[in-house]
Amino acid sequence: MKGIELGISEAQWDLLPNLMEQHRRLRTEANKMHNPLILQVPPEVASIIFKFCAPHVPFNPEDRSENWAIDVKAPLVLGAVCRGWRDIAWSIPQLWTRSCQLPLSVHVYIDEDAPALSLYEKQIIDILNQHAERWETLELSIPGPLMNMFKCNTESTRLSIRNLRLDSGSPYHCSPDPRGEFALGNLLPEPTNVYLRNRLLNSVSISWSCVTFIDVECLSVGECVQLLHEAITLERCQFYSIYRSTNQPVESAVTHPRLQDMKLIVVNSDTGKQLLDHITLPALQKLEINTNLEELPTAELFAMFRRSSCRLKEFAVVSSDFLDDEMCGLLRELPHLERLVLSPISRDKFSMSNFLTILSNTNMPHESQDPATYFLPHLRFLQIQMPWEIEWNLIAPIFYPLEELGHPRRRPLNCARFVMPSPPGSVVEKEILLGFLAILEAGLELEIFCLDVDDDFELIQASIEFYGLGDDGDSDEMDLE
Numbered sequence: 081m082k083g084i085e086l087g088i089s090e091a092q093w094d095l096l097p098n099l100m101e102q103h104r105r106l107r108t109e110a111n112k113m114h115n116p117l118i119l120q121v122p123p124e125v126a127s128i129i130f131k132f133c134a135p136h137v138p139f140n141p142e143d144r145s146e147n148w149a150i151d152v153k154a155p156l157v158l159g160a161v162c163r164g165w166r167d168i169a170w171s172i173p174q175l176w177t178r179s180c181q182l183p184l185s186v187h188v189y190i191d192e193d194a195p196a197l198s199l200y201e202k203q204i205i206d207i208l209n210q211h212a213e214r215w216e217t218l219e220l221s222i223p224g225p226l227m228n229m230f231k232c233n234t235e236s237t238r239l240s241i242r243n244l245r246l247d248s249g250s251p252y253h254c255s256p257d258p259r260g261e262f263a264l265g266n267l268l269p270e271p272t273n274v275y276l277r278n279r280l281l282n283s284v285s286i287s288w289s290c291v292t293f294i295d296v297e298c299l300s301v302g303e304c305v306q307l308l309h310e311a312i313t314l315e316r317c318q319f320y321s322i323y324r325s326t327n328q329p330v331e332s333a334v335t336h337p338r339l340q341d342m343k344l345i346v347v348n349s350d351t352g353k354q355l356l357d358h359i360t361l362p363a364l365q366k367l368e369i370n371t372n373l374e375e376l377p378t379a380e381l382f383a384m385f386r387r388s389s390c391r392l393k394e395f396a397v398v399s400s401d402f403l404d405d406e407m408c409g410l411l412r413e414l415p416h417l418e419r420l421v422l423s424p425i426s427r428d429k430f431s432m433s434n435f436l437t438i439l440s441n442t443n444m445p446h447e448s449q450d451p452a453t454y455f456l457p458h459l460r461f462l463q464i465q466m467p468w469e470i471e472w473n474l475i476a477p478i479f480y481p482l483e484e485l486g487h488p489r490r491r492p493l494n495c496a497r498f499v500m501p502s503p504p505g506s507v508v509e510k511e512i513l514l515g516f517l518a519i520l521e522a523g524l525e526l527e528i529f530c531l532d533v534d535d536d537f538e539l540i541q542a543s544i545e546f547y548g549l550g551d552d553g554d555s556d557e558m559d560l561e
Contacts, residue, residue, distance in 0.1 A: 119164045127172050183216035183240060190222040192248075197226070209233040212264060219245040224257035224279075232264040241269040246284060247277040256280050256298050281306060289313065300325045301354045308334045308359065316341040324351040335360040342367050349374040356380035361388045368396040373425055376402040378410055385413045396421035404431045408438060411456060419461040432470045440477035444490045460492050465499035467531065472508050475526070476515035482522045495525040502530035507543040516540050517549065 118126050186208055190197075197205075213236035220230065227246070232239065248257040256278050263285035270287045275295045281303040288310040295318040296307070302325035308314065309331070315338055322345065339361050346352040349371050357380055369376070376397060385392070392414050397407075402424060411417065424430035439462075442455040451457070462478070475498065484490050508516070519526050520540075528539040 118168070123168060123171070126168050130169055130172055182214070184211060184214045185217040186215055187217075187219045188222060190226060192223050194223075202229075205229050206233070212236070213239060215239070215241050217241075217243040218269075219243075219247075220262075221245070221247040224248040224259035224283075227260035227262045227283075230262070230264065232267055236267070239264065239267050239269045241271050243273045244269060244271040244286065245275040246279050247275070248279055258283070261285065292316065294318070295320070297321050298323070301351060301358070302330045304355060305330050305334050305358050308336050308339070312336075312338070314339050318343040319355075320345045322346045322351055322355065324348070324354050330354065330358055333358040333360065335362070338363055340365045344368065345370040345372070347372055349377055353377040353380045356384045359384065362390055364388060364390040364392055366394040367392060368398065368421075369400065370398040371400040373399050374401060376400040376406075378402060378406045382410055382413060385410075391416040393417060394419040396423075398423045399425060401426050401429060403429045404434050408435065408455075414456075415452075415454065416458055417456055418458050420456070420459060421463045421465075423465045425467070427466075427468045430466075432464070432466065432468075433474055436470070436474040436478055439491075439493075440474070440480065442491070443478070443480055443493075444484060444487065447489070457491060461495045462493060463497040463499075465531075467501065469501055469503060470498075472503070472512045473515075475528075476512075476519055479519050479522075479524055479526075482518060485522060485524075494523075497525075497527045497529070499529045499531060502533050502537075502539065506530065506533060506537075506539070507546045508539060510547055513540070513543045513547065513549070517544070 118129065121129075188205075188208075209231050210233050212230075212232040218230075218241055220227065227248070246262055248260070258280055261283045262279070268285060268287040270290045272290055273293045274286070274291050276284060276299075277297040281299060288307070290313060291311045292313055293316045294307065294311065294314060296304070297320040299307070299319065300323055304319055304322060308317075311317075314336065317339060319342070324347075336359070340363050342361070342364065344352065344355070344367070346355070346369075352369065352371055356377055361384070369381070371377070393416055395411075395414060395417055396419075398421070400423070407422070407430070411420070424432075438455065445451075445454050445457070475496070478496065479493060481490070507513075516526055517540075526540065530537055530539055
């Protein structure tokens with residue numbers, strides 16, 4: 081083959097076509113010898129193998145990366161190996177969804193700083209538009225002005241889009257792009273899953289009536305309230321980098337009867353207050369709130385829980401500043417809570433010692449106590465992350481009494497996870513460790529991870545190894561008495 085390549089470089093024009101054909105035939109034979117398996121098995125078998133090599137790229141609105149831009153190239157990589165592989169790859173409709181009326185997953189990524197589209201790229205978009213009625217998943221990560229290039233160019237009476245992702249602007253800045261409008265023509269898509277980033281809500285022409293999940297980033301409070309008004313079937317929502325409405329008043333408050341799960345990340349505390357003042361969520365079961373290291377709007381949360389009368393089961397407060405007595409008062413409004421995650425940022429405001437002591441003192445309410453006054457009577461899981469140490473002897477008592485694990489009045493807490501700085505020597509005192517081991521032996525779960533050590537460093541296990549209290553340890557040493 082090297083001889084032919086040398087001849088090609090030196091050949092006269094009339095001999096070049098013959099040498100090129102010889103070179104092509106030799107390369108084809110060489111590729112067959114390189115990997116004979118695929119080209120020797122029946123095409124049906126090779127097709128199955130290729131399908132495994134080119135996995136389906138599902139729409140995952142919670143995946144905020146752009147890994148799909150790599151995955152969708154798999155069919156092209158397979159076809160680039162040799163002519164035989166290319167013939168097989170091009171004959172598999174599931175790789176290309178180009179046959180009959182199979183639904184299409186369309187992923188388009190164009191960098192914000194990319195030059196103007198070429199004629200070839202515009203022709204590709206025109207071809208995609210001709211099959212708009214078959215779009216099942218549409219993901220556009222493109223500059224705003226290009227949004228209006230995607231249209232429904234067919235005479236179809238209905239669109240099939242179920243998953244929609246529209247992303248404009250820089251991935252590192254919250255800056256809604258006012259340019260361009262997503263509108264497919266006279267037909268309104270009716271997606272069930274929607275992801276919007278750096279898009280003004282009014283620049284997206286879709287029907288919200290079928291949406292059950294939304295993930296939006298960089299919207300104003302007014303737009304969030306408007307969205308809750310329109311998405312009447314919504315069950316889960318994630319609001320990221322929400323900012324306060326200042327230029328125009330927020331329209332009337334909204335009561336959403338179906339929303340069960342909400343994640344709320346606001347740019348500051350005032351934004352959280354404004355949004356919470358305008359929403360009522362009677363079906364809410366799961367809430368995560370992050371105020372970006374500012375004060376938690378405790379009073380507004382309290383009022384929202386009161387008017388919603390929701391049976392909240394999961395509550396997470398992340399990267400927020402709050403007082404321990406305010407948090408305890410708020411938690412008393414959540415008697416159905418089963419999972420609690422707290423991430424306080426100020427040691428001066430939140431006393432972990434006081435909070436753990438309250439938990440320990442309310443493990444088993446007195447028989448004469450009014451059940452309506454129980455503190456977190458259904459709590460099963462607790463996670464606390466903070467940048468300071470606590471008194472280690474306050475952790476184990478939140479599980480007590482161990483001999484009454486099946487008692488109907490005992491709080492059913494069976495799992496606790498703490499994330500905090502490591503103690504001196506990265507081990508706990510042996511007496512404290514024995515209390516932890518008694519909890520583990522009772523079938524409960526307790527984990528302590530340290531912020532300043534490797535992610536997989538678990539303090540209890542490290543302390544067990546340090547003191548030699550593994551499976552061969554003396555069980556008498558583990559008696560709390």
